[in-house]
Amino acid sequence: MKKRISAALLAMAIAISMTACGNGEKTKDETTQVTEAAEKSFDSLIEEAKGTVVTFYGWGGDEKLNQWLDNTFAAVMKEKYDITMERVPMDIDQVLSQLSGEIQAGEKDGAIDMIWINGENFRSAKENNMLYGPFADQLPNFQNYIDPESEDVTLDFAYPIEGFEAPYGKAQIVLIADTAVTPDLPKSAQDLKEFVRKYPGKVTYPALPDFTGSAFVRNIIYEICGYEQFLDMEADKETVKAAVEPAMAYLRELNPYLWNEGKTFPDSSPTLDNMFSDGEVVLNMTYDAYGTAVKIADGAYTETTQSFQFDKGTIGNTNFMAIAANSGNKAGAMAAINEMLSPEIQADRYKTMKVIPVLDNSKLSKEQKEAFDQVDLGKGTIPQDELLSKRLPEMPAQLVPLIEEIWAEEVAGK
Secondary structure, three states, X not given: OOOOOOHHHHHHHHHHOHHHHOOOOOOHHHHHHHHHHHHHOHHHHHHHHOOOEEEEEEOOOOHHHHHHHHHHHHHHHHHHHOOEEEEEEOOHHHHHHHHHHHHHOOOOOEOOOEEEEOOHHHHHHHHOOOEOOOOHHHOHHHHHHOOOOOHHHHEEOOEEOOOOOEEEXXXXXXXXXXXXXXXXXXXXXXXXXXXXXXXXXXXXXXXXXXXXXXXXXXXXXXXXXXXXXXXXXXXXXXXXXXXXXXXXXXXXXXHHHOHHHHOOOOOOHHHHHHHHHOOOOOOEEEOOOOHHHHHHHHOOOOOOEEEEOOOOOEEEEEEEEEEEOOEOOHHHHHHHHHHHOOHHHHHHHHXXXXXXXXXXXXXXXXXXXXXXXXOOOOOOOOOHHHHHHOEEOOOOHHHHHHHHHHHHHHOOOO
8 A cells, every 4th residue: 555755754745835735935045945855855755655656647548658667667666666656547637537536525645646747737737736846856867867947848838837747758749651552741731631632531630639639730730820829829719719710721621531531530549540550541640759660660560651740840749747736655756756767767768669858968977878879769760850850849738728629610520
């Protein structure tokens, strides 16, 4: 069973999380004192976490990631810290629903410790005092290996993080096709329109609010409407609707040529991936920028499968880890998140699953850099320099659900 933090450490945790609970602002000196106390106490937190169970709630649709978490990461946590990791696969809306119910019921020792989260879900959880923090800058590996000024770390879908989550891995949307089947890959929205007409009934995308389907639609919006206007746009539905209408019109024009004539869409990105693997469709898409290499190596994709992106770029973001406000094992959660940020674990994720690392390369030792440099990204991938040179910022979190509503009203089935 999970073990609670000792009274002294819990008092420190409460002090750190006061801003999340709306208990007033601390002076600069008080904040410094809390920070220093937390730094000195990290070894104590590790000691306190020994023998405990840490639950990690998050999307469970990636079987290779599930295996890595269960076999590799869990083994490291058990060996180094005697902490048992318990992965709980659950969609984020269900996670937050459960967490909200526990908090409203006054549950002090909640079932949820760590949460895989980002975007509008993080914003909602933070604004509703469902997350513990700030905690990120109390983690030694965050201090030693993360660039605290990078917008990939300070902002999540343009929303200030303020230490309430720590980076997990970077993602960037790419399109995927088998060049033996479709040798001419679309490099723009206009090319894509010609592509779907050339392969009628063989192209589609996941129905929103699927995370990848939503990102694809936002990428089309960027292509058609530009992205700068959205970075500080008011979260007003009519304002957003007027701004994205050219893109919605474009998507409606695609519908007659899509799978099932755009009357319905695949319910999720894993469903679309299966359709692509089976040859039912000729275009796939994913936030997992180097996942194509993994699928080729596993035999799920052909050797001629290739990832690509539009010339104007594709949207990239960062996955994050947070801690539930009512977690009864904050010490264990902090230990696990700190370990996830270690160069060794980040390098292993890069090698095994081709996840873009979150570490600041300039902070790594020569030996640590070599561990990343030696990774072969495999077949069918976009060179990292090219990929990241075309990385576009995410929209503000509050615009995303509005766009998903507008798509459902203006595009789906039209």
